[in-house]
Amino acid sequence: MLRRTLLPVKSALWSRQMSVLARSVKYTQHGEPQDVLELVESELPDPKDKQVLVKILAAPINPADINTIQGKYPVKPKFPAVGGNECVAKVLCVGEQVKDLKAGQHVIPLATGLGTWTTHAVYNEDQLMAVSDKVGVAEAATVTVNPCTAYRMLKDFVKLSPGDTVIQNGANSAVGQAVHQLCRAWGINSIGIVRDRPEIADLKQMLQCLGATAVLTEAEIRTSDIFKSGKMKKPRLAFNCVGGKSATEVSRHLDHGGVLVTYGGMSREPVTVATGPLIFKDIAFRGFWMTRWSKENYSSPERSKMFKEIFDLMEQGKFVAPTHEMVPLKNFKDAAAAALNFKGFTGKKYILDMSE
């Protein structure tokens, strides 16, 4: 909601004279989202120096955002805090020292913890990255967490070549969907494991549509000979977001020297690692946290390369956002409550739509 009607930016001087009333989803203490979140209006200062005033177009609700609000995440916000870490936004106007961004451009956050569940925000130029408006709003809004997690896990643990195989549980998670799509783009076999459910046939078809080479239920993979016929290489890389028996089962299919990368633990059960595979098969059990990688590689060429590659695929229509629902900002409480209510990643991602 702009106090003045937003007109095309005519001059930098004019752009600094705008004043904007932002509506933000804020919290001042940890707790359940429905208890502690509230929609607060506040006037934003004009962007100065290297600051950028943006209008948020869309911002997803990620499980980690909810855990952060609950106080269960290793990243602790300063109160009062605005929820959310991801978004795609449109630049409204920029401070006089801003060099590389201009009004009208789409941007995504390079930094985490910016507080993106808000209609407008003032960020610093170095916290943002321009993105082509040919990239869909849902895709751009959700790129920095899940697709980047999938990309890094495929790149940083085992050197894969076309024809190699990866296997993952929770294959219908947002990261799982990204893994399938990147594997398809890179010629890598990707085997998805999902829990059985009434609508299993639809789910399998959906994931195969995204590029999964095969999708099996946890019961099916236990008796499958998919890696025994010799038609498909045994996986050298596995991804786990479930834990417990599911993780053990996935690791059992790894080839010698393989790596199981854990990026989530939806079952709340630990990963159990038998001594034999550790020693005699040289299986490694690692973990991955996108937030740390992004901090450690904030301005790295490797990070720019990753974004370019993913955005190129998105522009070509070869990489779509995970299953999602756009939700009006006013429904933020229901969406936040529902975001953690899906059991074992059967649900969709909620994306707050700020365009209303």
Place this chain on the structure above:
Amino acid sequence: MLRRTLLPVKSALWSRQMSVLARSVKYTQHGEPQDVLELVESELPDPKDKQVLVKILAAPINPADINTIQGKYPVKPKFPAVGGNECVAKVLCVGEQVKDLKAGQHVIPLATGLGTWTTHAVYNEDQLMAVSDKVGVAEAATVTVNPCTAYRMLKDFVKLSPGDTVIQNGANSAVGQAVHQLCRAWGINSIGIVRDRPEIADLKQMLQCLGATAVLTEAEIRTSDIFKSGKMKKPRLAFNCVGGKSATEVSRHLDHGGVLVTYGGMSREPVTVATGPLIFKDIAFRGFWMTRWSKENYSSPERSKMFKEIFDLMEQGKFVAPTHEMVPLKNFKDAAAAALNFKGFTGKKYILDMSE
């Protein structure tokens, strides 16, 4: 037992005319050592070409040797098989194409599965490495498995500098004793965890004598503030030969980015890996198997460097064999039965003494 009295080797011609009756601990099927092992006499052929006839001086009984006899080890021998993988031997005579070994030299096996529980053997030159006779018989006989495991685990997972810390459970195991001694030589703090027992004070003193910076029982480490006072760096490397709760406890003390290397599983319980440390602390769970490393690095400069470094320490008296007992060959059955009977590495290593 030589058919002819062994005289100093005068000529290569003469040396090839010797004939030797070897007594070997053999088995023709898998089973418990006391059931399937027997002492068998056989005449050895003269060493030809690149062959070397050796008299074994001493050969240890390692847990993996027993597991191999039981059929529980990934390495399967061809029957009839001679037990044992390690030894120190004296060269009696050599084939005409042998270049680098000569009668009188001490040698150790470079290859595994040679069958070392025998009074004499004919090996190929490339299966052996000369070792100075200044290195003690017990040290040379036990160097290729435990000290090399300790060396590689300290070198190959985390880059350590003087002042860094490692922590290990089963700290009184043969590998554990080697870890303490290498850490002392390299200026690295080494914290040993052992099970409580009546003679705990003696055990602590013994391990501190070998170089342990501190030795704690499993109960003591749970409440210790050893890494909290700031006097000692948190460990970036941990070794586990126990599994179960002991492994979890050891991994809990690792610093961010630390690695837990499993090389044994005496409790027969798996390693349990919580999702949080994997993701947020970037703790990695790896395994190490000396047999594989030795095969993959058979003639590597890295392997020669390792042996040279360890032998230098042994010659200087800075590295001693693990707690052991020399056992006459005729008592092989009792020793083999006892070798796996120690509970959780409280026992000593039995070394067959072939000198009688």
